[in-house]
Amino acid sequence: MTINPRSQTGTNLLQTALAKPYHYRRSGRYYLRLRPQGTTQGFFTLSLRTTDKATAMTISQDILSTLKAYHLDNPEASWDELRERLLDIAEYSLTMAHGDSSLVAYEMINDEHHQALREASAKLPLSVNQQRAVSKALEIIEASQERMKGRSGNLVEIVRGLKDESCGTSVALSPSLSVSSSERLTFKALSALYMEERKESIQASTMRDVRSSCEAIATILDDLDLKAHTREDMKNLRDKLLEDRKPSTVKKLLTRLSTVxxxxxxxxxxxxxxxxxxxxxxxxxxSREAFSQDQVKALMAHAEALPVDAWQRWALSLGVIAGTRIEELRQLTKADVKQVGDVWVIDINRNDGKTAKTKNALRVIPLTDGAYGFDLKVFLEFVQRADSRLFALGAGRFSELLNGLIRDVLGVKADRTLTFHSLRHSLAGALKAAEIPVGTAESILGHASGSISYDLYGAGSGVDVGRMAEALVKALR
Known part of the structure; x- marks a missing residue:
């Protein structure tokens, strides 16, 4: 990293509010120039250590996201706020994929961040929470360096520790929900306490699943006092659950039990x-399976034979070529179909009261013209004719009719083995078969990678969308 000597705004990037970044190329190699806000003179320059534009843009985006997370300009920040930032960085460092060029670049970047954080800790008037965050950030960077050498154990433990700390955050409960040490505590009462505390941080759709799972567990545990429960009680619960449920369902219920x-x-x-x-x-x-290629083709052939104004045609088509979750699809509005650069996409967001499963589900998905016969021009005409919402049905009816259509077309049983959600499995399989990088596939599917490098903004968004579009063309051909 080089620093223009005329800069008077700070000693390192972590102390400096930055203006819009600038990329340039010298002797074939890409560089990132960062200028402090409010000045036209001082700047920082980082070599991205690569001659490949796509790799350079990805590394650049990672640097900017990391710097944003590390900024030490808010002495009032709570530990929980800082911990969430650190968890994002740690999870991303653990799960991101590397090529030879990015390994070299990130080793350099991590060294510079490590030095800058140590200087900040020594020289800046940081609060107790900020100093605590700096200390943990240094651990993350050191563990990230080890992970890039094939030793990920320390980074795994850091992620686990930050997540466990989140579970331990205590919130005051209303008197009606408090429990004295002498009272019996059933799972029904305990899960009610848990849901009351988490109701502001869990999406409504997820909360319905939480409530349903907890009710199933509470029915079996009945009036068992958990303050005196034994291992045998928990084994009996598992055995009872397995009597009339599939192992995959029981596994999910026991995961919910462990969370509570x-x-x-x-x-x-x-x-x-x-x-x-x-x-x-x-x-x-x-128990969910992916559709075979013949089944996917049959679904698309049926969709293409439907009238151009039939919502079923476009719901099926988007499920196949975009791999959306069914509720993401149902909530789409006319404004969510847009262009990013030269690429038409659907935008999965939480605007206007829409919900999304997780923060990683918030994404844009390129639309692949011609994939399995998908006609982008005709779809855009459908969008233009639609009201604000592309699909007018409520959640239950939309799912019922769409899954019923799939069963009718393919002649499959209503056993939840092959459903609309199976289209996501099919697309994931197609991306894997096409050897698409994991990070790109996760960006398309909205999986919980914890990655901070795929936040789409500024000049980098066109690059990321372009990469996803190319991946889908390759996977769906």
Whole structure:
């Protein structure tokens, strides 16, 4: 990293508010120039250590996102706010894919961040929470360097520790929901406490699933006092659940049980929990299957034969070529179909009261003209004729009719093995078969990678969308 000597705004990037970045190329190699806000003279220059434009733009975006997360300009920041930033960085560092050029670049970048953070800790008037965050950030950087050499253990433990700390954050409860040490504590009462605390941070659709899972568990545990529960009680619960449920369903229910029990221990409602190691392994993989290529082609052939103004035509088509979740699809509006550069996309967002499963689900997905016969021009005409919402049905009816159509076209059973969601599995399989990088596939599917490098903004968004568009063309051909 080089620093223009005329800069008077700070000693390193972590102390400086930055204007819009500038990329340039010298002798075939790409560089990132960062200028402090309010000046036309001082600037920082980082070599991106690559001659490949796409790689340079990705590395550049990562640098900018990391700097934004590390900025130490808010002495009032709570530890929870800083911890969330650190968790994002740690998860991304753990899960990102590297090529030879990016390994070299990131080793250099991490060294510079490490030095800058140590200087900030020594010289800046940081609050206790900020100093704590700097200390943890240094650990993350050191563990990230190890991970790039094939040793990821320390970084895994850091991520786990930051997540566990999140579970232990205590919130005051209303008197009606408090529990005294002498009272019996059933799972029904405990899960009510958990849901009351988490109701502001969990999406409504997810909360419905949480409530349903907890009710199933509470029905079996009945009036068992969890303050005195044993390992045998938990094993009996598992066996009862397995009597009339698939192993994959029981695995999900026991995951929910562990979440609630861990929360209870961290918040002092229970001294211990005996729920670990109960999940069934045989047959516990998801019962959802991917459609075969012949089945996908049959669905698209049926869709293309429907009238151009039939919502079923476009719901099926988008499921096949974009791999959306069914509720993401149902909520699409006319404004969500847009152009990014030269690429038409659908924008999955939380605007106007829409919901999304996770923050990683917020994304844009390129539309691949010609994939399985998909006609982009005709679809855009459908969008123009639509009201604000592309699909007018409510969630239950939309899912019922769309899944019913799939069963009718393919002649499959209503056993939840092959459903609309299976189209996501099919697209994921196509991306894998086409050897698309994991990070790009996760960006398309909205999987929870924790990556901060795919936040789309500024000049980098066109690059990321272009890369996703190319990946889909390759996977769907």
């Amino acid at each position: 029990m861990d929360w209870a221990v961290h918040n002092g409602y229970l001294d211990k929990s005996f729920d670990k190691g109960l999940k069934p392994t045989k047959g516990a993989d998801s």
